[in-house]
Amino acid sequence: MTFELVSENKSFGGRQQRFKHFAKTLNCEMHFSIYLPPAAETKPVPVLYWLSGLTCTDENFVTKAGAQAYAAKYNIAIVAPDTSPRGSDVPDDPEGAYDLGLGAGFYVDATEPPWDKHYRMYDYIVDELPEWLDQHIPHILTDRASIFGHSMGGHGALTIALKHPQDYRSVSAFAPIVSPIRCPWGQKALKHYIGNDQQAWREYDTCALIEAGAVQVPMLIDQGTSDSFLDTELKTALLEEACKKADYESRIRYQEGYDHSYFFISSFIEEHIGFHHKYLLEE
Numbered sequence: 112m113t114f115e116l117v118s119e120n121k122s123f124g125g126r127q128q129r130f131k132h133f134a135k136t137l138n139c140e141m142h143f144s145i146y147l148p149p150a151a152e153t154k155p156v157p158v159l160y161w162l163s164g165l166t167c168t169d170e171n172f173v174t175k176a177g178a179q180a181y182a183a184k185y186n187i188a189i190v191a192p193d194t195s196p197r198g199s200d201v202p203d204d205p206e207g208a209y210d211l212g213l214g215a216g217f218y219v220d221a222t223e224p225p226w227d228k229h230y231r232m233y234d235y236i237v238d239e240l241p242e243w244l245d246q247h248i249p250h251i252l253t254d255r256a257s258i259f260g261h262s263m264g265g266h267g268a269l270t271i272a273l274k275h276p277q278d279y280r281s282v283s284a285f286a287p288i289v290s291p292i293r294c295p296w297g298q299k300a301l302k303h304y305i306g307n308d309q310q311a312w313r314e315y316d317t318c319a320l321i322e323a324g325a326v327q328v329p330m331l332i333d334q335g336t337s338d339s340f341l342d343t344e345l346k347t348a349l350l351e352e353a354c355k356k357a358d359y360e361s362r363i364r365y366q367e368g369y370d371h372s373y374f375f376i377s378s379f380i381e382e383h384i385g386f387h388h389k390y391l392l393e394e
């Protein structure tokens with residue numbers, strides 16, 4: 112199995128690293144980034160996974176979110192994977208659209224050809240990446256983990272945490288797609304990756320999982336009111352409704368005037384890392 116440290120930069124006393132490795136689940140080489148706070152040099156620290164949105168690689172978060180200062184302050188490592196399998200033999204949207212294929216893995220395990228050979232981001236995030244980290248990065252505690260993300264990555268973080276409440280202590284999201292079965296981005300992705308059986312789509316739908324009785328995971332959501340995707344794709348109100356009906360506790364905040372960008376994310380990143388810190392520290 113190949114693995115290489117591609118880059119390392121000192122940041123807030125810690126180390127921002129980028130690795131390349133062969134991911135057997137995805138059948139291709141992948142990059143991911145990890146920030147190790149200064150405290151990780153002397154004692155292993157908890158880990159927080161960040162899942163990015165459409166069009167991103169692992170680097171958008173690393174360069175734009177401003178998370179390193181707070182990861183250093185709260186003694187948490189942050190792992191940021193890529194958003195899809197990569198490589199010249201990995202299929203992409205036939206029209207080159209940004210919402211399917213490369214940069215748009217949707218954190219599902221595809222069952223439909225031609226996607227099923229590589230597009231298995233769900234298994235990669237839940238199983239292969241933590242195993243890889245366990246074997247290669249002694250500075251982190253993979254059994255003390257939380258997860259957060261943005262937009263498509265918010266959807267990924269929420270569905271993964273709801274389906275594995277024993278593995279993630281808390282979940283948070285910025286502008287998440289809360290119900291992919293009811294928005295154009297999600298419907299397009301699920302149809303291609305999973306096929307026409309809409310019952311099977313529900314496994315990857317935050318609202319449907321809550322309606323089906325998902326176990327409580329501490330949850331924080333921030334959504335900008337000036338986000339141009341709010342009414343068409345993100346539909347935060349559907350999550351409010353699902354939580355209310357199922358008596359599921361969640362903190363959903365609308366942030367006045369914020370859009371969908373990393374300017375929004377960087378404005379609240381400290382609060383999200385602080386939120387996870389509380390649960391990651393508990394015995």
Ligand SMILES: N[C@@H](CCC(=O)N[C@@H](CS)C(=O)NCC(=O)O)C(=O)O
Binds near residue numbers: 166262371
């Ligand atoms: N307007 C974008 C839609 C995609 C988008 O807004 N992507 C968000 C996540 S859903 C993002 O984080 N983009 C990269 C960035 O802002 O650095 C496009 O057409 O490319």
